[in-house]
Amino acid sequence: MAQEPPGHPNVVVVFTDQQRWDSTGVHGNPLDLTPVFDRMAAHGTHVAQAFAANPVCAPARAAIQTGRYGTTNGVFRNAIPLPGDARTLAHHFRDAGYRTGYIGKWHLADTEPVPPEQRGGYEHWLGANLLEFTSDAYRTVVFDGDGDPVLVPGFRSDALFDAAVRFVGDCTGVGDPAGQRQPFFLFLSLIEPHHQNEIDAFPAPEGYAERYQGRWMPPDLAALSVPGGTAHQHIGGYWGQIRRVDEGLGRLLDALRSLDVFDDTIVVFTSDHGCHFKTRNTEYKRSCHDASIRVPLALRGPGFDGGGTVTRPVSGVDLAPTLLHAAGLPVPEQMQGRSFLPLLRDPGTEWPDDVFVQVSESEVGRVLRTSRWKYYVAAPGADPWRDAAADRYVESALYDLTHDPYELVNLAGVESHREVADELRQRLADRMVEAGEGKPLIEPAPVVATTGQRRVDPAVRTSSLRPTRLGHQPPQ
The missing domain is CATH 3.30.1120.10 (Arylsulfatase, C-terminal domain)
Structure with missing residues (x-):
């Protein structure tokens, strides 16, 4: 059974874009794409039935940031900025003395670069509203806190993981012996394994797509060979991107160990929604099917190590109250989600099916x-x-x-x-x-x-x- 988290632990959310739940080994994928995630799920807490609040980018993200559905927080579709008075995870962690950081794709503003008033309360900023349009696989352009463009080198997910490691290092006083450690909340939002819009492809690092092309495919994609469906064409690149993301997750966890904050840091890995490769409609998500709405979710660190498997269905609106609860912070009554942390401590906790x-x-x-x-x-x-x-x-x-x-x-x-x-x-x-x-x-x-x-x-x-x-x- 998971133990109560001590004090106010650090929190890091690693957030992918358009990643199916069955891309992971713990959900039966045989390709060994996610060994790091699978270890997190085995030794920490695995939420076996995790679902987006909406299988569309902006509403799913707004729900996770606010703990409220899109019809309540105002972001019920893309191209609607998060209202300025919306209280996000960043606001709650900042109020508790945390240093907050956002790196990567935001998709909750209406302009690029994202102005400070549309950043959801995050202090440190290295992001883009629509990262898929400011970058490609090997040219990642994001904007800093002053709104200036920054080119971060490397394959895109590697570049953003590198930025995350630098942020954590800064928060732990690396390079400043006189500096004081400050608890931190970091939201690392990757674009992978989302398609590259302008070429409608899933560019993976060199050699990665070839490694997985023509191998195992989820049964729905194999069965639904509809006109316009792209699974057989793109599955190698999709799997390759996911493998590289998992390797980046491993590097981030190694950095936490090196910085001596591994045992004091909650790490969450999840996605905004899934991907059905145009087998259910004319694009990649926005349908009722699990291919669109079901996502991977695992957590490790204080409060979650040894948590086992949560078998009840959990929504994206439940993540914000869960993280606040795990950090020892109050959960606002306005949040429509609920913390699933009690499920780890008491198997008899009431929870809807x-x-x-x-x-x-x-x-x-x-x-x-x-x-x-x-x-x-x-x-x-x-x-x-x-x-x-x-x-x-x-x-x-x-x-x-x-x-x-x-x-x-x-x-x-x-x-x-x-x-x-x-x-x-x-x-x-x-x-x-x-x-x-x-x-x-x-x-x-x-x-x-x-x-x-x-x-x-x-x-x-x-x-x-x-x-x-x-x-x-x-x-x-």
């Missing part, structure tokens, strides 16, 4: 994702660029994740699953209201003709829908 996800830009949609079921509704008359929410939705997808984990058979409208859909519909409506939305009208999906062979065992259906108390597994 579902997460709520908002989908924007492709359409106005809402997801209820339980350990077994995926239920999705979309608003047919809504403008996804203008409307944060809607009054009327229609059932669009239902997946039985126990028997169809890669969501290849849509059961929406299948009569054998009508009772399941009705129960999930009510749970989703309740979740929307809890998130601050109005009570919606959700219309059933049109009836779909089937062979009549499908059925749901009533006992299995009931037990799989009911929330349980089980939320944690100790390390093996």
